[in-house]
Amino acid sequence: MVGxxxxxxxxxxxxxxxxxxxxxxxxxxxxxxxxxGLVSALAPMMxxxxxxxxxxxxxxxxxxxxxxxxxxxxxxxxxTQTEVETYYEGFSNTTLWPLYHDVIVAPEYxxxxxxxxxxxxxxxAHATSQVAAHGxxxxxxxxxxxxxxxxLREARPDLKIGFFLHxxxxxxxxxxxxxxxxxxxxxxxxxDLIGFQRSWDADNFLRSVRQFSGLGTRGMVVNTGAENxxxxxxxxxxxLDSREFNTLARxxxxxxxxxxxxxxxxxxxxxxxxxxRLDYTKGIRHRLKAYGELFEEDHLKAGExxxxxxxxxxxxxxxxYIHLRSEVEETVGRINGDYGELxxxxxxxxxxxxxxxxxxAMYRAADVMLVTxxxxxxxxxxxxxxxxxxxxxxxxxxxxxxxxxxxxxxxxQVNPHDIEKMKSTILYALTMDREERRTRMRAMRxxxxxxxVQHWANTFLRTLTQQAGxx
Ligand code: G6P
Numbered sequence: 001m002v003g004x005x006x007x008x009x010x011x012x013x014x015x016x017x018x019x020x021x022x023x024x025x026x027x028x029x030x031x032x033x034x035x036x037g038l039v040s041a042l043a044p045m046m047x048x049x050x051x052x053x054x055x056x057x058x059x060x061x062x063x064x065x066x067x068x069x070x071x072x073x074x075x076x077x078x079x080t081q082t083e084v085e086t087y088y089e090g091f092s093n094t095t096l097w098p099l100y101h102d103v104i105v106a107p108e109y110x111x112x113x114x115x116x117x118x119x120x121x122x123x124x125a126h127a128t129s130q131v132a133a134h135g136x137x138x139x140x141x142x143x144x145x146x147x148x149x150x151x152l153r154e155a156r157p158d159l160k161i162g163f164f165l166h167x168x169x170x171x172x173x174x175x176x177x178x179x180x181x182x183x184x185x186x187x188x189x190x191x192d193l194i195g196f197q198r199s200w201d202a203d204n205f206l207r208s209v210r211q212f213s214g215l216g217t218r219g220m221v222v223n224t225g226a227e228n229x230x231x232x233x234x235x236x237x238x239x240l241d242s243r244e245f246n247t248l249a250r251x252x253x254x255x256x257x258x259x260x261x262x263x264x265x266x267x268x269x270x271x272x273x274x275x276x277r278l279d280y281t282k283g284i285r286h287r288l289k290a291y292g293e294l295f296e297e298d299h300l301k302a303g304e305x306x307x308x309x310x311x312x313x314x315x316x317x318x319x320x321y322i323h324l325r326s327e328v329e330e331t332v333g334r335i336n337g338d339y340g341e342l343x344x345x346x347x348x349x350x351x352x353x354x355x356x357x358x359x360x361a362m363y364r365a366a367d368v369m370l371v372t373x374x375x376x377x378x379x380x381x382x383x384x385x386x387x388x389x390x391x392x393x394x395x396x397x398x399x400x401x402x403x404x405x406x407x408x409x410x411x412x413q414v415n416p417h418d419i420e421k422m423k424s425t426i427l428y429a430l431t432m433d434r435e436e437r438r439t440r441m442r443a444m445r446x447x448x449x450x451x452x453v454q455h456w457a458n459t460f461l462r463t464l465t466q467q468a469g470x471x
Contacts, residue, residue: 007133010051015144017055017074047071052131060084077127089318091117092144100170101281101375105320125151134158142166150190160468163191167377169201172208185213192468195236195460197377197403202233232467236460238378242387242452249360249388258364265306270430272307273366275381277314280324283372283416288331290422295339302341312353363388368429369396372416378403386448392438395429407447410440
């Protein structure tokens with residue numbers, strides 16, 4: 001099979017394929033397009049350019065043959081149940097994820113998790129080298145695959161290799177906790193171009209390179225020493241297909257659905273909305289605390305105000321996520337118990353994922369959008385809300401600890417740890433006059449509609465071609 005595999009000029013490598021495998025009752029498998037930041041970001045470009053995507057189909061202990069889905073050649077990489085536990089739930093999501101998000105929860109370090117992380121990265125690199133044509137462009141994504149660039153460089157020096165980190169890169173004082181910090185840096189430095197969401201991340205990375213790899217940097221460029229190759233670090237804030245989302249959010253069916261949502265909520269005067277993966281980085285508990293206190297202090301009243309909190313299921317086998325879920329659900333229950341009325345809960349909590357149409361309708365139905373992450377690489381939800389508000393209405397409360405805060409300076413920015421400030425900001429957002437809402441939204445929309453995902457991908461890939469050309 002491998003020997004006859006088609007060669008591609010453009011290959012994306014990410015932990016997940018943009019599809020999920022479902023086993024049907026008769027034993028056959030169907031693949032469904034999966035929602036998610038990276039997927040919605042790259043899928044449009046991939047299908048127009050006919051590239052290959054190397055990734056895991058999301059089901060442990062399953063081997064799938066390569067297949068084509070809506071114009072993209074999918075190259076599945078399989079993971080055993082043990083690898084899912086040690087590479088994915090373990091090293092990726094219990095070591096790196098909390099370490100890279102300011103140790104909001106304590107990362108765990110286990111040598112056997114690292115061993116599997118390396119072995120799985122090796123498998124991804126091998127699968128990629130089988131499908132990449134001579135001189136092809138390979139774009140590796142995110143913290144699960146930081147060793148792949150150098151593994152590929154060693155096997156295939158002909159390739160142009162780009163890497164993009166979707167999550168923050170931590171300050172060197174935190175990154176330094178990792179026993180394998182030099183291996184990770186060496187892995188990343190196999191790329192020609194390493195992209196980050198914000199300049200803060202790129203600076204953190206360059207400082208770690210100087211301190212832990214002992215390599216020299218000049219501006220944004222690292223010289224790899226003996227190899228005498230230069231690697232560029234760059235800042236490329238990710239976005240969404242904002243024009244398409246804008247169009248969808250204007251459609252008659254979405255607008256009708258938005259009306260229906262408000263009616264289903266009992267037509268309160270104001271609707272607040274939170275949309276997150278159920279993750280401890282998102283500051284859901286901080287948001288609920290602020291919201292609950294506003295009822296306690298009689299600033300808000302059931303029936304007049306309602307909040308919808310969509311918390312989509314995520315990493316459900318990882319202990320901290322199990323713990324977070326019970327805490328959030330207990331808090332929602334308590335707030336509704338204390339301040340709700342018959343038929344008028346003050347929080348509508350939905351532990352589910354929804355298609356884009358339904359999300360667009362929720363954004364349209366919401367007067368105030370709450371994005372209160374404690375640390376977030378970008379936060380595309382904030383940009384989706386802005387892209388959906390072609391009516392120039394709606395107020396966005398946005399944590400300053402998100403990548404999106406760099407661009408959405410007209411949002412009401414908050415420090416989610418400052419509960420009092422968050423409370424006054426919520427009240428301000430609920431009473432903001434129409435003119436101010438329009439002015440802020442107009443400015444944010446200009447940004448989001450111009451800097452869309454196509455712009456992000458084009459800028460990254462153009463910089464990669466230039467950088468690789470200079471070698
Ligand atoms: C973040 C990460 C992605 C990841 C996504 C969903 O956005 O940057 O790499 O795919 O979360 O998480 P999951 O663990 O379900 O892939």
